[in-house]
Amino acid sequence: MEKSISKLLENNKSWAIRKKNNDPDFFNDLANGQSPDYLWIGCSDSRVPAEVITGAKPGELFVHRNIANMVVHSDMNLLSVLSYAVEVLKVKHIIVCGHYECGGVMAAMGNKQYGLIDNWLRHIKDVYRYHHKELDSISDTNTRARRFVELNVTEQVRDLGKSSIVQNAWKKKQSLHIHGWVYDIKDGVINDLKVSATSPEDLHAVYHLDNEIETVKVK
Numbered sequence: 001m002e003k004s005i006s007k008l009l010e011n012n013k014s015w016a017i018r019k020k021n022n023d024p025d026f027f028n029d030l031a032n033g034q035s036p037d038y039l040w041i042g043c044s045d046s047r048v049p050a051e052v053i054t055g056a057k058p059g060e061l062f063v064h065r066n067i068a069n070m071v072v073h074s075d076m077n078l079l080s081v082l083s084y085a086v087e088v089l090k091v092k093h094i095i096v097c098g099h100y101e102c103g104g105v106m107a108a109m110g111n112k113q114y115g116l117i118d119n120w121l122r123h124i125k126d127v128y129r130y131h132h133k134e135l136d137s138i139s140d141t142n143t144r145a146r147r148f149v150e151l152n153v154t155e156q157v158r159d160l161g162k163s164s165i166v167q168n169a170w171k172k173k174q175s176l177h178i179h180g181w182v183y184d185i186k187d188g189v190i191n192d193l194k195v196s197a198t199s200p201e202d203l204h205a206v207y208h209l210d211n212e213i214e215t216v217k218v219k
């Protein structure tokens with residue numbers, strides 16, 4: 001086996017031993033089930049590991065990561081994670097955490113063709129279009145990219161609120177807060193954008209959904 005890969009397995013063995021030595025019940029407790037309070041939706045970027053940068057322990061974060069931390073409302077993967085986190089685990093907070101220097105966001109700002117991924121980046125380009133007046137007025141490319149990262153996170157927070165899953169939780173008075181954060185790779189600090197969604201009132205009325213659909217009875 002390639003040396004660098006076997007190193008990961010060696011690290012894992014020593015980690016497991018260390019954990020068990022520190023707390024003999026550590027793995028038994030985790031094996032009993034999970035009840036995380038947080039759903040983390042972050043970028044796949046290797047420099048933004050959710051648990052490491054937040055000091056979270058195993059069992060504390062339910063995690064979904066994709067390129068540029070997108071909430072695409074027809075993405076079965078995202079919807080399944082969201083549904084399980086909200087309806088079964090009943091997480092209290094959803095954190096959308098973007099990051100400055102995001103390759104996905106920067107690629108979406110440009111016109112270069114990359115392949116299949118261009119179809120994913122389209123969702124980010126749509127965010128640019130919603131905010132083109134503000135973004136086009138920023139002449140410095142780096143400043144514009146940073147602002148685009150923040151606006152992208154803001155839109156994903158709103159997109160979560162638009163989902164039937166989140167709206168039904170709010171209807172049931174389930175405590176569920178959505179937060180937008182941006183991590184800075186250059187200094188390791190998370191910037192809380194203070195954009196949040198806690199009720200349908202945070203969304204344009206066109207996105208409000210009435211009560212859950214009634215089950216259709218087959219005669």
Ligand code: CO
Nearest residue numbers: 043045102103
């Ligand atoms: Co990224």
